[in-house]
Amino acid sequence: MSITMVTTTVPLRPALALVAHDQKKDDMVRFAVAHADRLSAYDLFATGTTGARIAEALPNLPITRLKSGPLGGDQQIGALIAEERVSGLIFFVDPLTPMPHDVDVKALTRLAELYNIPMALNRATAELVLANHGALKRPI
Numbered sequence: 001m002s003i004t005m006v007t008t009t010v011p012l013r014p015a016l017a018l019v020a021h022d023q024k025k026d027d028m029v030r031f032a033v034a035h036a037d038r039l040s041a042y043d044l045f046a047t048g049t050t051g052a053r054i055a056e057a058l059p060n061l062p063i064t065r066l067k068s069g070p071l072g073g074d075q076q077i078g079a080l081i082a083e084e085r086v087s088g089l090i091f092f093v094d095p096l097t098p099m100p101h102d103v104d105v106k107a108l109t110r111l112a113e114l115y116n117i118p119m120a121l122n123r124a125t126a127e128l129v130l131a132n133h134g135a136l137k138r139p140i
């Protein structure tokens with residue numbers, strides 16, 4: 001007599017955070033539309049307005065919207081990184097416009113550095129991150 005063990009594996013999905021400054025939101029929407037299939041493999045988080053723009057363009061793509069960046073959304077994403085719940089950050093930064101919440105942006109990128117998660121600050125790097133999506137760590 002033989003015994004067969006049946007195991008099921010529930011894959012843990014890695015999570016990605018998407019953020020774009022105002023002058024880069026159109027770029028982010030184009031990026032999300034171009035990669036909608038691949039992005040659907042992730043649990044997605046976004047700052048408020050970025051998430052709204054993506055949801056408007058891709059209503060079937062689940063995305064958790066946090067607060068708007070200037071109202072604490074960058075810090076919320078930073079907290080998710082510190083809790084090791086986000087394994088990649090795609091942040092289309094506007095290098096030409098001063099931001100009142102620049103310290104929050106700096107704190108967010110610092111945590112992405114500290115926790116050694118892939119962080120793309122422009123579209124060229126975001127393409128590389130998504131193309132190497134196997135490198136994105138799974139959540140604990």
Ligand SMILES: O=C(CO)COP(=O)(O)O
Pocket residue numbers: 019020021022046047048049050051067068069070073074101105
């Ligand atoms: O300001 C931001 C990042 O610093 C983005 O926030 P919103 O997506 O709410 O515009």
